[in-house]
Amino acid sequence: MTKTIRYALLASTLLSGAAWAEDVTLTIESWRNDDLAIWQEKIIPAFEAANPGIKVVFAPSAPAEYNAVLNSKLDAGSAGDLVTCRPFDASLELFNKGKLADLSDMAAMANFSDVAKSAWQTDDATKTFCVPMASVIHGFIYNRAIFDELGLTPPKTEAEFFAALEKIKANGTYIPMAMGTNDQWEAATMGYQNIGPNYWKGEEGRKALIAGTSSLTDEAWVAPFRQLAKWKDYLGDGFEAQTYPDSQNLFTLGRAAIYPTGSWEIGVFGPQIGGAFEMGAFPPPVAADGDKCYISDHTDIAMGMNAATKHPEQTKKFLEWVGSSEFATLYANALPGFFSLNSAAVEMADPLAKEFVSWRETCEPTIRSTYQILSRGTPNLENETWNASANVIKGTETPEDAAKRLQDGLASWYEPQKK
Known part of the structure; x- marks a missing residue:
């Protein structure tokens, strides 16, 4: 084997190893176990298709057990990279304990109103720690x-x-x-x-x-x-x-x-x-x-980043996507009745969902x-x-x-x- 061929093979091996090393798997913690098929069949494939090298796994817990299970995992260092956030105090407590990362500087945050973000902010509204997803x-x-x-x-x-x-x-x-x-x-x-x-x-x-x-x-x-x-x-x-x-x-x-x-x-x-x-x-x-x-029009669900994730860059990439109009349209139509909090207009197919969301045009939300x-x-x-x-x-x-x-x-x- 010539020296040139050996170098070529070595370079090829190093490049393939580098490519392999870039592939990461992100895990989502959630209480919405009834959504498993929707995440697996519609939402995650859309993200993975546009972001090769990042795999996403949706791993929900039973709703009644979610808070306790999540807290245990976060304390043990075994929680997923992405944390589905309940509104207000439960998530605020996690942020105050350093379990959720500060996401205030994310570009996607500009896509949400102050009311939409209020459920996942500090009391003084200076820090936002979850990307709003939907209200009911x-x-x-x-x-x-x-x-x-x-x-x-x-x-x-x-x-x-x-x-x-x-x-x-x-x-x-x-x-x-x-x-x-x-x-x-x-x-x-x-x-x-x-x-x-x-x-x-x-x-x-x-x-x-x-x-x-x-x-x-x-x-x-x-x-x-x-x-x-x-x-x-x-x-x-x-x-x-x-x-x-x-x-x-x-x-x-x-x-x-x-x-x-x-x-x-x-x-x-x-x-x-x-x-x-x-x-x-x-x-x-x-x-x-x-x-x-x-x-x-109650802020119901959002997504944050485990402050201890080993993949902060890829996790933030997923969260920027969660804050996009593409995700808003996909999520609102996959789960009719969970309405996007994104400022971008979302066209929905379900007639009853359309009826509910039309009230935003004439009634004040709270x-x-x-x-x-x-x-x-x-x-x-x-x-x-x-x-x-x-x-x-x-x-x-x-x-x-x-x-x-x-x-x-x-x-x-x-x-x-x-x-």
Whole structure:
């Protein structure tokens, strides 16, 4: 073998070794185990096709176990490179502990509004540690076939809303609304936080509560409880023992006319209902014609970088892509009901998803009132609101008593609310 050939072979070997060394595998931690097929079949292939040499593995945990599993992995140094971020305090705590990297300087951050980034920022908004992915919008899904049969149209005001419920109840064939109080969380999430923003004026009221310039015993915060108290007559027999899956089944089987909910159900209900009936949606009705409307457009999911990743450059490349309009369109259509937080316009195919997101054009968006800052102490305002909402609907606690209990609990540990 000549010297020239030996050098050529050596050079070839070194080059192939260098190329091999560039190939890295990034692992995504997530609680969305129901999304596994979508990531494997649609999202990851799109990134890998445009980024040869970077492989991505989606490795979710069970939703209820995610926080504990992730914390354990991060402490042990075995967590993935990419961390799917829950909104507000859970992720903020990870950042404050040095587990999530500061992503403030990423170019993709320019594609998101301050509201979109607020769920994954420090309290002073100087540092952002996760790239926003999607929000969910609250409202009411209804069975178009039942509405057509009973001559109903989607209500725009509270008076129209209760008139529709009364007409469905009087007919006697269908449950007016499918929601139970057994699991408690849905009474707050799909009840109080759904209709509440129209009373406390969205971000204006939420920020006033954080600042301590308003309290939970103010009329704007008691009034939604008063509406919830009226729901009792329209939830059907035995709603007190009805679980979340029970309510889902009542609606998808065509036994209930209206389902107070969030857009996350779109992808769940569609396959279950098939062609049995068509779904429609309407936003929380306002008090009177001409009133400004507010919707809970809740920041739900984002993605950050494990501060201890061995592949920071490739991880940031993936996160820049997550912040792109290409990802926004891909994700929003793969998961109808999870709406892009990217400032770029996203065209969606699902008609029900289009209906929900169209409310952004006429209603002011806000997030759930308990999620930022106000649930850091004990008693936990988020969990207490679950219980209070369920009690008010059942009639075991008055709206005024529920509001006072929540306010007393918040004021016991939150300095701006101490009077």
